[in-house]
Amino acid sequence: MKWVVWIFLVLGGLCLVLLIGPGVLLHLLAGPAIVLAIGGFIALLFTWNDDWQNFWVIEHEQTIIACAKLRRHSRYSALHDVYVVPHWRSRGLGSYLVKHLGQQATRPLYLSCMPNLVKFYNRLGFTPVASAKLPPLLQYDLGIPGRFEVVPLKLP
Structure with a gap:
């Protein structure tokens, strides 16, 4: 059953890349990834505690x-x-x-x-x-x- 889900996700991702293009997809994903990375770093900075x-x-x-x-x-x-x-x-x-x-x-x-x-x-x-x-x-x-x-x- 798990392999069916993985195949579906991989095929869905490939279709998305083909439909909108790899450059646009990377552009769409880069913004949220940067925001999450900065947010994670800030959270780590403020919660770091010895x-x-x-x-x-x-x-x-x-x-x-x-x-x-x-x-x-x-x-x-x-x-x-x-x-x-x-x-x-x-x-x-x-x-x-x-x-x-x-x-x-x-x-x-x-x-x-x-x-x-x-x-x-x-x-x-x-x-x-x-x-x-x-x-x-x-x-x-x-x-x-x-x-x-x-x-x-x-x-x-």
């Missing part, structure tokens, strides 16, 4: 057991992806990592978390903040739009 440089990790015997991502901006910082391997939890690693990154951060430091983690972050000095009071770009940075279950928090 996010891995923003990750902080705690290792044990060359194995990552805890990590977090700190994104510093001129007016605030955002803490993301705080995670401790379950076996290593309740040993202070998450608290240490958050406190350390809090010292490195441009204040205020924001994060969003699931409701069951609010008490953990409250102990570290974070307080809830209303999503509606956050600028749209910060809401986006915290992953709030479309995720009603997360709670935004702020460390002044």
Whole structure:
């Protein structure tokens, strides 16, 4: 069945070349191709991100057991992806990592978390903040739009 489709496409392309000529066909296709190439390059340029440089990790015997991502901006910082391997939890690693990154951060430091983690972050000095009071770009940075279950928090 696939070969029938390929034959149809090849024959259709040949008929198109014969009907309008190869020069006109190339002219018709060159414009959209250039626009797509430029658009792709611009998208790559604006989305290029060395996010891995923003990750902080705690290792044990060359194995990552805890990590977090700190994104510093001129007016605030955002803490993301705080995670401790379950076996290593309740040993202070998450608290240490958050406190350390809090010292490195441009204040205020924001994060969003699931409701069951609010008490953990409250102990570290974070307080809830209303999503509606956050600028749209910060809401986006915290992953709030479309995720009603997360709670935004702020460390002044």
